[in-house]
Structures are given as C-alpha cells and as structure tokens.
Amino acid sequence: MKVGRRIIVNVPTGAPDMALALEMPLLINAPQDDRTALTPLIDSAARGDKTAFEQIMVHSEQRVMAMTWRMLGNEADARDAAQEVFLRVYKYLGRFRRDQDFFAWLYGITMNVCRDFLKKRQTDTARFVSFGDEVNKSAFEIATEEADAESLAVRSQQRELIAKAIAALPFKERASIVLRDVEGLSTEEVAEIMKSSATTVRSQISSARKKIRTYCQQHLRGFSGGEAR
C-alpha cells in the first residue's frame, strides 16, 4: 500500500457510514515526534500497564498484520501470527533498548514468529489464499481513485500474481524482498532485522527479484507493459 493512498470503503448497508483514509507511513522514516510518542507507552507497558500496551497494539497492529499476511499468505495464519507477535512483544518489552528503533525491533519479532509458524507447518513457502476470497470474505467493496473497471481487474490480477510469486519464494528471500521493496527499508536495516549481513541481504534480494521477474514472464502474457492473461 502506497503511502498516502486514500481508499473509500462502503459498508454493506449502503450508506457510506465511514470513509477510511488508510495511510501507513513508515515510522522508521517518520519524523522523530511519532517515534517518541511511543516511548512513554513503551515505558508504561514494560512496567505492566496493560492499557499502555493496548495503545501500542493499536499503533502497530495494521503494520504487523500486513507483514504477517505477506509472509504467510492468508488471513487465518496472519491473525494467529500477529497475536503471537504481540504476546512476545509484551514478554520481551523489558529487553527493548530505548536507543533501538521500535518498529525495526517489532519487525524482527514478526519475522521470527513467521519463521516458527512455517517450521511448524514444515514448509518454507507461504500458503497463499487468493485475493478474491479474502476480499469477498470481508464483504467490502473497494473503489480506488482509478474508477475504470478494466484497469481495476488488471491491477487486481497483477496484485494476485505478485502475491503468488512472493509466496513461492523461500522464507529468507521473501522476508528480504518484503522488507526492502514493500516496506521500503534500507539494506542495512533489513540486515539488522534479519540478523544477517548487508551483502547476504543484497544477494537474497537479487535472487528474489530474478524469480519474481521469471514468474511474471511465465504468467503474465505480454509482460513488460503488455496486457494480463
């Protein structure tokens, strides 16, 4: 989801009861004020304040759910993983160093949880559920700024294609590409989260992008500016 992109959501009753402007600014690149706003909440939650911890969850749940969904491929697993992420956050909040970036630390925990989930499933690839199923389940109709239905269908198909391509990647390549290309983190930040070196991360990103390109070539007719199959 691009930063600043506005999505209008119509509820099933028909009346536009709410218009959600979904913006997911990256706190890592955010002004210092946003990050420091979490500091008192973190301090309180570390002392056992559940209300403060709930506030931390509200601030970060969308980010965590998005990450777990991208890594695991379906809502059920993403929800379970996100729950486990917050349980671990509460447990290890005392170990969080105040000079660290909170969201980088949070991403690290999220990656570990996703890895454990996949180990339990004894697989390395995500169990991707088609976008169509997920959208129908929530019963929302999403209208983007591009009102053209055909363009919408093409974009939807492309999104699904990319989701499948990323789901097919091995865990480390998938994590690197999501953190680097989707979340927009630098190679060094990704290396810190993955507990790896920048060279290794670059190598994983390169390999992931090659595979995604190959997948798109095979499944998108007229790939490279052409129409979708």
Place this chain on the structure above:
Amino acid sequence: MNCQQVEELLPLYAGRDLDVKSAASVEAHIQTCAACAKAANEYDEAFQLTQQFAPPVFSEGVYAGMRQRVLRELQSQQRTPAWTQTIVGLFRPRLSWAVASVLLIAVSLFALYFVMKRGSVRKDLAKAASSNQRSDPQDGRQAAPPSPEKRREHSLANVHQDGSKKRRKTSVARMNDRTANSQNSVAARQQVPPRKLSEPVVLQPFEVDASGETMRVEMQTKDPNIRIIWFSQPNVKPSLPNSKGI
C-alpha cells in the same frame, strides 16, 4: 561491461541497490544493448508491482478481536503463579537451557557419588581395623573377648597369649601388624600420611597379666601403620608409661 555481467546486476539496478559506479556502467550498457534494455524494463515492472503488494483490508473487528485475545492470554498468564511459569519455562524447547540443566545435574550426581564412595571407603577401613583387633592371621589365633571388670573407657588393643586361655586387658595401646591384612594397611597408608622419624611416639600405658606363660604384647602407635609387637617372659614387666620413642 558485457551482457552477462549486466544481467547479473540488473535485479539490484532495478531497486536502486547498486553503487554509483556500477549503476552508471549498467546504464551506459543498456543504452546500447536492446536485449539488456528489455530485461531492465521487465525488472523495473516487477519491482513496481512488488512495491504495490498490499494485503487485503482487514476490518476493525479483526483487529479488536486480536487485541482482546492477546489481553485475555496475558491475564491468564498473570494468574499462573510465577514459580510454575519458571518451571514451565525450563521445559520449553530451548536447547541452551536444556543442555545447561543436564550438565548441572550430571555434575551434581558425580559429586554425590564420589562423596558417598569416599564415606564408604572410610567405613570399610574402620571395619577392617576393628576386625584386625579380633583376629591375628599370623599365628592363626582368635582374640579372646575382653574381661568386663577390667575394661576401661579408651580400650584399643588386645594382649595375646600363647596358650589356650586368653584374657584381654583394657586400656592397652594397640599396634596393627604390618604384615597382617595387607589390604587394610595399604588402605590405611593411603589415608594417613607417614610419620616422620623425628616425631616421638607416645605409647599408651598398659597392664600385663602374668600368668606364667610367654606373652605376646602388641602396642599400637598413633600412626596406624606402626605396631610394636614383642614377646616377653612371665614376671617381666614392660616399660613404664612414661617411656617414649621407638
């Protein structure tokens, strides 16, 4: 730069992950090579599609439910006493903790085994020493039970007599025969450091029962490895208690 080298660098070039020099070289090459330019376009498109990889929109109900479950789980963890959590935590699959616990238990068991063995060896030595008091393998005689009316508090030795009837006197210093029961004396030597020759030996006082027969007298020094044995004629009284030295 040739096409093969550029092909390897294109994935990183598409995501602006190359250094300035390498990026410039790739840029220069794709300006002149149509195949590499096409590949660069494909990588660029795939990169843009990846950037737009968005999850579905989850409802507020999903998030609220997740928060409630997390808070409920935290409350139930709080209700569990801390010591049970500690014990449960010990058994969670963490290799380093498991290995450390196993090592600690193994070391404790070894230490306990050695301590108990040492205690039992000492008991064996004491038993052997007391059994030597009753039997003398050299002349094959059994020691007579002590006379109750003449027993003192610190009796340690027997007086052996040639002949059939034996009477044991109390408060006689006892010496272990070096040649009798070699195992015990070896064990005793291992346990007790050897006495220096310069150190005087204090002999305990003793009484002699003169019954007209040749007597075998044994005296035990403080050093369990040293025992004085002599045979004396009747009516001959041995040294008085104040004598010293061997």
